Amino acid sequence: MAKGxxxxxxxxxxxxxxxxxCTHGIAHRLTAEVLEEIGAEGNCVGVAPVGxxxxxxxxxxxxxxxxAHGRAPAVATGIKRVHPDKIVFSYQGDGDLAxxxxxxxxxxxxxxxxxxVIFINNSIYGMTxxxxxxxxxxxxxxxxxxxxxxPELNGNPVNVAEMLAQLKGPSYIARVGLFDLKHVMEAxxxxxxxxxxxxxxxxxAMVEILSTCPTNWGLNPIDxxxxxxxxxxxxxxxxxxxxxxxxxx
Amino acid sequence: MKKLMKGNEAIAxxxxxGGCRFFAGYPITPQNEIPEYLSWRLxxxxxxxxxxxxxxxxxxxxxxxxxxxxxxxTSSSSPGISLKQEGISYICGAELPCVIVNIVRAGPGLxxxxxxxxxxxxTVKGGGHGDYHMLxxxxxxxxxxxxxxYSAFDKADKYRLPVMILGDGMIGQMMEAVELPEMVDVNALxxxxxxxxxxxxxxxxxxxxxxxxxxDVLEEINHKLFAVYAEMKKNETAVEEYMCxxxxxxxxxYGTVARIAKSAxxxxxxxxxxxxxxxxxxxxxxxxxxYARIAGNGICxxxxxxxxxxxxxxxxxxxxxxxxxxxxxxxxxxxxxMTAEDIVKKVMEGR
Numbered sequence: 001m002a003k004g005x006x007x008x009x010x011x012x013x014x015x016x017x018x019x020x021x022c023t024h025g026i027a028h029r030l031t032a033e034v035l036e037e038i039g040a041e042g043n044c045v046g047v048a049p050v051g052x053x054x055x056x057x058x059x060x061x062x063x064x065x066x067x068a069h070g071r072a073p074a075v076a077t078g079i080k081r082v083h084p085d086k087i088v089f090s091y092q093g094d095g096d097l098a099x100x101x102x103x104x105x106x107x108x109x110x111x112x113x114x115x116x117v118i119f120i121n122n123s124i125y126g127m128t129x130x131x132x133x134x135x136x137x138x139x140x141x142x143x144x145x146x147x148x149x150x151p152e153l154n155g156n157p158v159n160v161a162e163m164l165a166q167l168k169g170p171s172y173i174a175r176v177g178l179f180d181l182k183h184v185m186e187a188x189x190x191x192x193x194x195x196x197x198x199x200x201x202x203x204x205a206m207v208e209i210l211s212t213c214p215t216n217w218g219l220n221p222i223d224x225x226x227x228x229x230x231x232x233x234x235x236x237x238x239x240x241x242x243x244x245x246x247x248x249x
Numbered sequence: 250m251k252k253l254m255k256g257n258e259a260i261a262x263x264x265x266x267g268g269c270r271f272f273a274g275y276p277i278t279p280q281n282e283i284p285e286y287l288s289w290r291l292x293x294x295x296x297x298x299x300x301x302x303x304x305x306x307x308x309x310x311x312x313x314x315x316x317x318x319x320x321x322x323t324s325s326s327s328p329g330i331s332l333k334q335e336g337i338s339y340i341c342g343a344e345l346p347c348v349i350v351n352i353v354r355a356g357p358g359l360x361x362x363x364x365x366x367x368x369x370x371x372t373v374k375g376g377g378h379g380d381y382h383m384l385x386x387x388x389x390x391x392x393x394x395x396x397x398x399y400s401a402f403d404k405a406d407k408y409r410l411p412v413m414i415l416g417d418g419m420i421g422q423m424m425e426a427v428e429l430p431e432m433v434d435v436n437a438l439x440x441x442x443x444x445x446x447x448x449x450x451x452x453x454x455x456x457x458x459x460x461x462x463x464x465d466v467l468e469e470i471n472h473k474l475f476a477v478y479a480e481m482k483k484n485e486t487a488v489e490e491y492m493c494x495x496x497x498x499x500x501x502x503y504g505t506v507a508r509i510a511k512s513a514x515x516x517x518x519x520x521x522x523x524x525x526x527x528x529x530x531x532x533x534x535x536x537x538x539x540y541a542r543i544a545g546n547g548i549c550x551x552x553x554x555x556x557x558x559x560x561x562x563x564x565x566x567x568x569x570x571x572x573x574x575x576x577x578x579x580x581x582x583x584x585x586x587m588t589a590e591d592i593v594k595k596v597m598e599g600r
Contacts, residue, residue, distance in 0.1 A: 012451075045317065045445045057456045063445035065316045066458040068339045071309035074273075074301070078313025078321070079445065081297035082271055086447035104309070107302035 010035040014058045021214040021221025023178040023228075024052060024120065028059055030188045031091065031118050035062070038195050044087040045079050047072040051093035052126040060091075070101020073108035076115045087198060089116040095125045098134040098158050105160070112169035112203030116194045119160065121175075122211040123232060130216035134158045137235050142216075157235055161208045165241035171202035173242040177210045179229040183238075190240070202244060210236055251426040256391045256416070257282035259427050260350060261290065263398040264322050268433040269348065270296035271321040273310035275303055275329060278362045279418040280352035283324040304329040308336030308349075315345040316457035318444030320402045320435065324350035326418075327368050328359060330376075337411060338377030341474070342459025344443075346405035348398065349383075350414045352421035355557075355584040363584025364418035366504060369561035372415050373533040380471050382478050384412045384485060385532040387503040391425035397530075399430045404485065406441070408477050415532060417557065419505040419586070481534060488536035489528040492518070493543050496525025498596060501540075501566055502555040503529050505586075510555050512589035517596060524596070525549075532562070540569035551599075552576045555592055557585075 010032035018024045035044060040062065048056035050069035057064035067075040072090035080088040097105050097119050108115065124142060125131040132142040132149060135157050139148040149157075161175045172194050176187035187209060194205035210232050212224040219227055240246075254262070261283045264272075272291060274284040284300065291298040297314075301307035307323045314321040325333060330351045340347060351372065355365035372385050384404055388394035394416060401412040442455075449455045461467035489507075492514055493499055500510040507528040517524035527543060529536050543549050551574050554563040560578045567576050579595040581587045 012454075042448050042450045045447045047313070054460065057458060061450060061454065063447055063449035063455045064457070065313060065445055066343075066456070066460055067312070068309060068335055071305070071312075071336070074306040074309035075313035075316070077299060077306075078271065078273065078310035078315070079317040081299060081310075082314045082317040082319040083447050088447075103302050104306050107306065111299075 008032045008036045010041060010061050011059055012061045016059065017055055018052065019215045021212065021224055022052070023211045026178050026184060027118065027120055027209050027211060028056070030184070030191050031089070032060060034188065034191045034195055035060070035087070037192065038087070038199060040087045045083065047076045047079070047088070047090040049090070049092040049096040051096045053091055053093060053120065054127065056091050070096050070099070071104055072096065072101065073104040073113070073115070073117065077108055077113050080113065080115050084114070087116075087195065089118060089195070091118045092120065093126070094119070094121045094123065094133045094135040098160050106164070106167070109164045109204045109206070110167050110169045112171070114198055114201055114203050116198045117204070117206040118191065119206055119208040120211045121160070121208050121236065122213040124213050124216045126213050126216055135236070137231065159236065161206070161241045164206060170204045170206065170242055171197040171244045172205035174240045175208040175210065175236060175238050177228060177233065177238055178212070179225040208236070210238075251428050253424055254391065254427050255282060255422065255424045256394055257352065257421045258286045259391050259395050260398050260414070260416070261286035262429060263395040264348065265290055265294055266430050266432045267399040267402040268320040268435045268438065269322045269402060270294065270435060271311070271314035271319040272296070272323065273299040273301045273307040273314075274323050274325065275301050275307050277326045277329045279354060279421050280324050280326045280350065282421070283350060304332035305335065308333040308340070311347050312336055312340050312343070312345060315340065315347040316343065316445055318441045318446050320406070322348040322350070324352065326352045326354045327356050327365070330368060330371070334377035337383070338379050338381060339459050340411050341381035341383070342379065343457050344409040345457065346409050347411050348401045348405055348414065349411050350398070350416065353415065353417045355582065361584040362418065364505065364557060364586060365582065365584060366417060366506065366557040367559070367561065367582065368415065369532065369556070369558060372413055373535070373565070381474060382533050383410055384408065384481060385415055386412065387415045387530060387532050388420055389504055389507050389528065391420065391423065392427045394420055395427050395429065408481050410477065415504065417504055478534070485531055486534045486536050487530035488539045489530060490539060490543070491526040491528065493525035493527065495523050495548060497523045497548060497550045499525045499527055499543055499549050499552045500555055500592065501527040501552055503532060503562065506555055506557055509587060509589050510592055513592035513596070516589055516593045522596065535565045535569065537565070537569035540566060541571065541573070544570040544573040549574055553596060554578050555587065556580045558582060
């Protein structure tokens with residue numbers, strides 16, 4: 001019988017350290033599958049963030065650099081300018097990309113830096129134990145806003161995809177979810193598109209992936225997927241916010 | 250043939266000739282001519298220039314480019330160098346070679362834009378977090394700046410660490426005649442097997458990283474880095490000893506201040522006072538042996554440390570001299586620069 005499922009060669013054999021039910025594993029796999037499809041093997045440099053995905057350099061089967069917190073787009077810029085014909089991507093969480101690294105994110109996008117950014121938005125600081133993130137929803141509880149996020153006290157969540165889509169530099173900006181098979185497949189198509197933009201030298205592309213954090217949300221994995229689908233999408237609607245190939249058509 | 254060049258532009262051209270093919274920087278006075286020059290010059294040699302959104306981004310772009318195997322550089326001045334400290338610590342942790350130029354201005358805070366030497370502690374003692382050092386070179390002339398920047402890329406590659414050129418507003422802004430060295434053939438340089446050039450797969454993957462969560466592994470890394478620093482101390486320590494053989498009073502200073510002190514040596518000798526000068530060229534590794542030897546030669550009776558600071562290098566001088574002779578201090582700050590006459594007056598006060 002033909003095998004319908006096999007591990008992509010763009011992931012190493014190192015077991016993921018992620019918590020049970022966390023969707024980082026799916027996001028890693030989709031990214032790696034796309035890397036394999038586009039022929040990135042032996043042709044690619046990834047940049048890992050600081051946060052839950054800090055060990056991403058152990059998982060992607062390619063040359064990797066581990067960046068300081070939030071600096072992945074700057075590090076990726078340095079790599080891409082030295083090796084313009086190699087596939088360069090960063091994989092970053094919301095604290096990394098949308099808080100401490102917001103300047104690096106916005107300016108890499110504004111320059112139209114020809115890199116691909118995989119942005120994991122789980123609305124919480126996972127690695128450090130559930131503090132409020134720039135993407136924590138209004139009313140959502142976190143260890144540094146224990147009564148739930150109150151905008152007057154704690155500010156408002158940041159919609160990164162919508163914000164970057166206003167810039168001229170990016171070629172493709174989309175937000176996807178991972179809460180059911182249909183959306184997982186849609187996420188993969190978006191990731192593929194974001195890498196195709198780089199291959200075609202169209203400039204900065206980012207896929208924001210709504211991810212789950214059962215551990216710090218205090219939910220079981222299934223309820224976490226439901227919460228992502230029903231609650232997170234209210235603040236972070238799915239969609240394609242910019243696609244210059246559509247504009248060109 | 251010699252060419253009249255402004256310090257900052259000469260530094261930029263020396264970097265190109267030394268093989269620099271990537272530069273990222275952010276505007277700040279008094280070093281702007283370096284990025285301005287490299288913005289067009291790097292294109293001519295097939296390199297890349299990025300005006301970064303911040304000093305933080307610039308040093309991290311250098312991290313990426315250096316990790317990808319290029320000879321990479323950034324430059325700034327004091328407040329900007331403060332912002333780069335995070336990246337410098339990571340670059341040291343990840344054992345990446347690069348060159349960083351600091352055209353020092355007066356501080357603290359925004360301070361002023363005039364020359365100073367008040368970043369000595371930050372540069373040689375750390376600045377960023379963790380146990381690390383850089384190779385720190387202090388040019389006194391534009392020609393020496395050219396020569397040190399040119400060779401800095403080789404040294405950075407050899408030891409896999411950042412080389413800091415600690416200049417000041419005077420070195421950056423003054424014009425002097427310089428002999429420019431030959432262009433290094435970057436294609437002939439040894440391949441950096443550890444660099445992430447994108448070709449790594451499986452066992453051959455390269456990982457540029459400074460994270461070691463196992464204490465024993467990190468301890469080993471710390472010892473490894475310090476073994477490199479010890480090796481560097483043996484090979485790279487550089488110092489100019491000027492008229493020290495019979496000197497009863499030995500002045501000491503680095504960079505442009507050493508030139509002023511050298512004039513003071515001549516003026517003192519004209520008055521019959523046997524003066525000499527120790528000029529460290531490497532601030533890290535510090536040339537402690539030269540100080541200890543001269544302080545203990547039985548002729549030297551005192552030293553005078555001259556700095557554009559409230560007294561920073563003097564701490565290393567005192568450690569090196571180890572009480573053999575008294576070490577006095579004379580400094581100007583705020584962007585003010587002493588004259589040779591000021592130094593002579595300070596020496597004469599004690600007589």
